[in-house]
Amino acid sequence: MIKSKKNKNLKKIDLNIRIYPLEVILGSVYAFLDKAFMSLDHISSELIRVSIEPRENISGDRVLGDLKNELINQLLRNHVSRQNQSIREYIVASAILGAAPKKVKTGKVNEVSNVKTGADNPDLGLSLENDKDLLKELKKIEKEFSITGGDFDFKNDTMGIAVPWEEKFKRKK
Amino acid sequence: MKELNFDKRIYDISAIKSTAACFKDLAKFSISQKENYIIVKIDDAEQEFGDVIAGEFANYVLALMIRDLK
Numbered sequence: 001m002i003k004s005k006k007n008k009n010l011k012k013i014d015l016n017i018r019i020y021p022l023e024v025i026l027g028s029v030y031a032f033l034d035k036a037f038m039s040l041d042h043i044s045s046e047l048i049r050v051s052i053e054p055r056e057n058i059s060g061d062r063v064l065g066d067l068k069n070e071l072i073n074q075l076l077r078n079h080v081s082r083q084n085q086s087i088r089e090y091i092v093a094s095a096i097l098g099a100a101p102k103k104v105k106t107g108k109v110n111e112v113s114n115v116k117t118g119a120d121n122p123d124l125g126l127s128l129e130n131d132k133d134l135l136k137e138l139k140k141i142e143k144e145f146s147i148t149g150g151d152f153d154f155k156n157d158t159m160g161i162a163v164p165w166e167e168k169f170k171r172k173k
Numbered sequence: 174m175k176e177l178n179f180d181k182r183i184y185d186i187s188a189i190k191s192t193a194a195c196f197k198d199l200a201k202f203s204i205s206q207k208e209n210y211i212i213v214k215i216d217d218a219e220q221e222f223g224d225v226i227a228g229e230f231a232n233y234v235l236a237l238m239i240r241d242l243k
Contacts (some may be wrong), residue, residue, distance in 0.1 A: 026238060027239065037232055038231070040180065040235075042182050
């Protein structure tokens with residue numbers, strides 16, 4: 001495809017697109033753009049020729065060998081990606097649906113405009129009545145608060161947490 | 174003058190045009206089409222890039238196509 005001086009290091013490989021789809025070939029070739037000048041050409045309806053002209057001080061055989069491995073790698077990635085496509089779509093869809101307000105989940109999309117934001121809104125599933133664990137924790141804190149007479153005792157710093165770093169590790173003269 | 178032939182069944186014309194726009198300060202590019210090929214002619218390339226400009230051009234086209242594919 002590139003009409004240039006004859007390069008002894010020039011390598012060519014013919015790939016069947018029934019085995020290696022174009023996206024697999026493109027993905028593999030992309031990995032070697034920094035090592036060689038790559039060009040693609042259709043030599044028949046089913047065959048694509050990849051021409052590899054290595055850059056200076058790079059072995060053509062090495063690039064060709066690595067390209068063959070990369071083709072297998074990309075082929076497998078492509079295969080796995082297609083196999084998992086429906087699962088990925090399902091996960092994303094359920095994540096989006098999970099983040100949406102309840103009214104959207106039930107399909108009453110028109111009511112979404114009336115949805116309030118904040119913890120006081122039961123439609124968002126953030127109501128305190130629904131969250132038993134949170135309620136329990138709040139009651140625990142309330143209890144602790146009443147024991148200390150309405151004031152947490154932070155002043156009694158038995159572990160020395162409030163002591164500044166400079167004071168704690170001050171060098172003795 | 175250097176000539177590059179890009180197979181239309183593989184290469185995307187918009188990627189070729191974008192590449193020519195990016196390389197415009199390094200040489201003069203003319204793009205034409207003939208049967209199954211998009212032909213890019215490269216003239217007046219800057220001396221220091223003369224040997225590699227065709228290869229770099231083709232690589233850049235591939236890179237743009239793959240970027241769009243993703």
